[in-house]
Amino acid sequence: MIRVLLADDENLLRGAIGALLELEGQIEVVAQADNGADAVALDAEHRPDVVLLDMEMPRMDGIEATTRILQAFPDRAIVLLTRHGRPGLLKRALGAGVRGFVSKSIDPAQLAEVVERVHGGQRYIDSEISAAAMMDDCPLTxxxxxxxxxxxxxxxxxxxxxxxxxxxxxxxxxxxxxxxxxxxxxxxxxxxxxxxxxxx
Missing domain, CATH: 1.10.10.10 (Winged helix-like DNA-binding domain superfamily/Winged helix DNA-binding domain)
Structure with a gap:
């Protein structure tokens, strides 16, 4: 079984994602959080294989939570979920060390595949987000x-x-x-x- 920690401040959506993931086979949701700070604490407590983090959460966003988790556990596989696949966010996420970056509109079966892939050491970036990043014309450092x-x-x-x-x-x-x-x-x-x- 792949042990997953799921963090999202939208309770209904988080519960639905957790339930659907567990229907997809070899995935067990071992803990859930509604903010980034609790996600960091629960990661240390449960030591999951994969962490799914919402990008925008109270107390600590997904990227800051990623940084904190990877400081303590550098090999942790982390996937960020976002409603807004902005190119700047992708750069920050990859810089922080995430292995996956996907839209919240992703099909649950595909999300389960992403979990399996990052657990196996691979990366997964949503194709639309990746294409937008390649066209990024941001002049700011x-x-x-x-x-x-x-x-x-x-x-x-x-x-x-x-x-x-x-x-x-x-x-x-x-x-x-x-x-x-x-x-x-x-x-x-x-x-x-x-x-x-x-x-x-």
């Missing part, structure tokens, strides 16, 4: 994207610097560069443009 992402989350320039381990002046330079590339006059406008163009 990773650091500029990091600064804009934290802007969206409501952090001040000083707080962004602390989280990224950068000086305030360096953060302002990244934000100024991002504003120039997006043709905007504030960091909040730049962040909005980046989200609208699926760069974040």
């Amino acid at each position: 990773e650091r500029e994207l990091d600064a804009l992402r934290l802007t969206v989350e409501g952090y001040s320039v000083r707080e962004i610097g602390a989280r990224l381990h950068l000086a305030g002046g360096t953060v302002r330079n990244y934000l100024s560069s991002a504003m120039g590339k997006t043709g905007t006059s504030s960091r909040h406008q730049a962040a909005r443009v980046a989200r609208e163009r699926s760069w974040l």
Whole structure:
């Protein structure tokens, strides 16, 4: 049996995915969580073979939860589920070390196949998401994207610097560069443009 941890803040959807996965054969859902922080704790407790994480969850998103889990258990197979296959998300997910990246609209039988594949050491990236990433024309650097992402989350320039381990002046330079590339006059406008163009 492949032991799976499933985390999604949509309770009905999470329950349905769990039940359908267990109908597909050699899969046992050993634990479920409705937020990223609990997913990290349950992973340490249950030591599953595969972790399925929703991208957008309270307390800790799927990518941060992935990073925390892989710090403790580098060989863990992790699959991210998302409603929005934005190219920027795929880059971040792969950078964090996920083995799978799929749409939440995936057929349950196919999701079971993805679980089996990543458990066997393979990768699986949704073809539509992969195609969008290949056409990605984002002009922003990773650091500029990091600064804009934290802007969206409501952090001040000083707080962004602390989280990224950068000086305030360096953060302002990244934000100024991002504003120039997006043709905007504030960091909040730049962040909005980046989200609208699926760069974040």
